Amino acid sequence: MIKIPIVKNTLTNYLSMGVKLLQGVLVTRWLIAYLGEEYYGLWALLWSFFCYSLLLDFGFGVTAQKYTSIGIFQQDLKRYNRIISTIFSFHAVMSLIILACTVAASFFVVTLFHLDDTPAERIEYCRRCFLLFGIGSALIFPSGIFPEIMVGLHKIYQRNYVIIVSKLLELAGLLLVFACKGELLLLISFTLVLNLLTNLAMLFYIRPAIPGFRLRLWISREVFREIFQFSGFVYLCSVARLLWGRVSPLLISIFCGLQEVGFFQIGSRLPNLMNQLTGPYQENITPISASFYAQGKHRALSRILVNSMRWNSFLSSGMMVGIFVFAAELIRFLFKVDQPLVLAICQLMVVSLYIGLLFRSIPERFLLMAEKHKLLSWITIWESVANFAACIVLLQFFNITCVVWAALIIKVFTTVFFIAPPMLRYLKIGVWKLLYEICFRQLAAALPLVGIALLLETFAAGSLSDFWLLVIGGSSGGLAYVGCSYWWVLSADEKRFFRRKYLTRWRQIWRQWKGGRR
Template sequence: MIKIVVSLFLVRIMFMGMQQEDYGFWALMWSIFGYAVLLEFGLGVTIQKKSAELMEHNRIHQLSKLFSTYLAVYFIIAVMIALSTIVLSFNIESLFVLSDTEKVHEYMLALLVFGLGSAAAFSLGFSAEILVGLHLLKARNLVNTLFVILNAVLLWQCVVWDQPLHIFAAVAVATQFLNNLLFLFVAKHHVRELKFSWKLIDFGDVRRSMQFSLSAYLIMFSNIIIFRTDQIIISAVAGVTFVGLYQIAARVAELFRQFATQFHESLGTKAAMLNARSDKEALSSLLMHSNKIVSAVATALFIPMFLFIEELLMLWLHINDAQTILVARILLVSMYVLVVFRSSMVQVLLMNNKHIELMKIGLLEATVNVILSIILVKQYGMVGAAIGTLLPNVILALFYNIPATLKYSGVNIGEYLRGYLFPFAAVFAGTLYLGYLLKGLIVPDAIIKLGFDAVLVMLVFSLVYGIFTFPKEAELLYKKIRRA
């Protein structure tokens, strides 16, 4: 929640305090170096899975070998990122449509700083994966929160002092590097026997894990394409200026995802531990019950965001552009479908060696997404890119993810519809309608009113959903309240 609030203020400060093309290039840099994680070839998920399994069996020496090996591997990949950055920065004019040619050198320097700094931060990026695998999510989130706040304060000062773009880049990558460095100290503090040694490096372990890593890599590759490529396609077809508006619309969906998927990280490591015990029954139960929790969290946030997105963009960034508002709604719906009907199953199945199947589905979705985006952006601009993201997402949710979830859990379609989907849909529709009526009664023309409306809608949904979905828990809570 802190990250979301800080992001809301920071995006507003930067969007309104920077020139539109400068902000567009800033968003473009984040999109480009979002692809840097592809160079880790899925090793991050491998680290999470293996470290969770090793801790489950208390094999600390093997954990040190894992630590040492992937520190070396990530350093090698960081060198590759640095070299690629140098090549990219000297070809900036030929790759992107820049309306202000006088800023080419400034953008080149910013790209160079951002890329080299990202390489340095990436070299320690495995540390976050170690913490997730060790189930130290509280410690990791605390460190992340501190650096999110520090990064926001420093970038705010850059806007206040009207700093050039390369200073913004230096601040962003420096805070990320220090963040990852502190992760290493946290891991060492919690597992004191953990150590790094050149003698423990075992590249053979990387080779033996390569099938799982490459499958996880291709799944991640498809996600990067789905969520990052739209902005690059728009910059090449329509110009960098439009990237900033699309990034704002996408930012709303991304903030929703950050909040709604916090549960997924602990779900993945728990699934890996249960897989190490070969407890299939517990895994099936975990999958079905976690979906109810994910649905509750995601929907409680989605409904007010969808209803009040127009007012939010106006009060937040003074944006009343109809196309940007429509794009934000489409991307928000797409992200909601992904979180509620797909993400939980992917987390569990990936940690249970179903990576080949997930890889094929991910590559299919990414391919369709890119083709649709290229075709539709030429005809409909930003809206076309958003539709290209939504359509394959919805189709796969209906015809792959939901059936696969039921098959894996041993739940028949009738039980799923009666026990989950129909009650959920009824509560969703009822809350959406009540929220629409509320919007007409209390016009959210100020931040305080907007927040009041949003919280009220969230409370209504949470109360009704809890009664319908968790009747036994709701009855116990009611009895406690009466006794009190």
């Protein structure tokens, strides 16, 4: 029952990601061409500015996902409705705060948007855009609970269908607005209304899945105290991660200068891409962990977690090795940069991210839903403080690679001493057995990729451009990794399933095609 949603969820997550990337590129190009760089900058700034309103969620989105995953609506529907109504009502109160802040900040748009020498008419137009965006964001904010409920119901694929349709409608709507000579205010109105309708569309999937689902504008103090014991610690984790992500470039700027900030950002691009490409699979683990743990299905959950770490390792090991060995060519081809410092940052960050993906991403999602949220929050806060302190000290004596080294050492320390012990106790598996299952086999499958990179570097580096080195090395190395993974990573049962489900079908298609040609 679980495997089918996992496959659907993961594939539609990747499809949704692809649609979002394509839509983002097209929208950016169209907006710059139609609005001009100045109003496009206003559009981007508005989105960036109101993204901070997500901090007012206070971890209640994940809380709604957890209480849905553990099936409280099946055991006590009235209590579930009180919990979701409390969260929805709290978000409605936060919407009033967003609205109040929007109105107050609208009097300072000249300072916020640096409009000192701008005509009064344009200043007023920017103020109206700001007010409209803020009011729309306030209206949308409470409805953000519905996608979280969809995740809790293991209906990620249905949520993705709605999002994909929404993004395609947004593209069509923008083209219509451009054709009608509409201005930025119309674009903002259309986009905000579409986002609200997208969230509300989730209700069509939620109501059949939860018969008797009801929402009321009502906050229960008792329920609020209960759920805040979980959501508060989730919120602390989110804030700690956000602050560290924002502070590290600032510290580099203070101690090293703007050029080093640019080097650091360029070096982080490929690791960030690797993180995005492995994320769609990991999203399945949170609701599965919550539901199985609450039902006491510990043996089944243990198998799912180990297999999830194996498959997560399959995705991340190939990408890590590929990015590491072809980092110089990728950076030169993508960013037109040939700087040893950028290369060192990229390779260090991709190794650090790899360790996090293998030993932190799945365990943290499980521990969060297995009543270890307090431990996770203190670990995250400690890591952020330790990184902050280490960078202040080290940046005075070393180059910016010390930021990545500090983060890597701190991550390994907390993983070994705080994350691994409770995870190993729950899985009831030895350290070397787990490493063999989720690390050694996948890295062994990636060795041919390293060999191909060394051969190309030795014999073809001077005669082939970076583009053709990446094409030849990436395609041949990727095929070699997949082939070796079939023999070294898959279990015997997985090989039989693959042969029965796919190889047999491909042989039938091949025979039919050959018969048709005759």
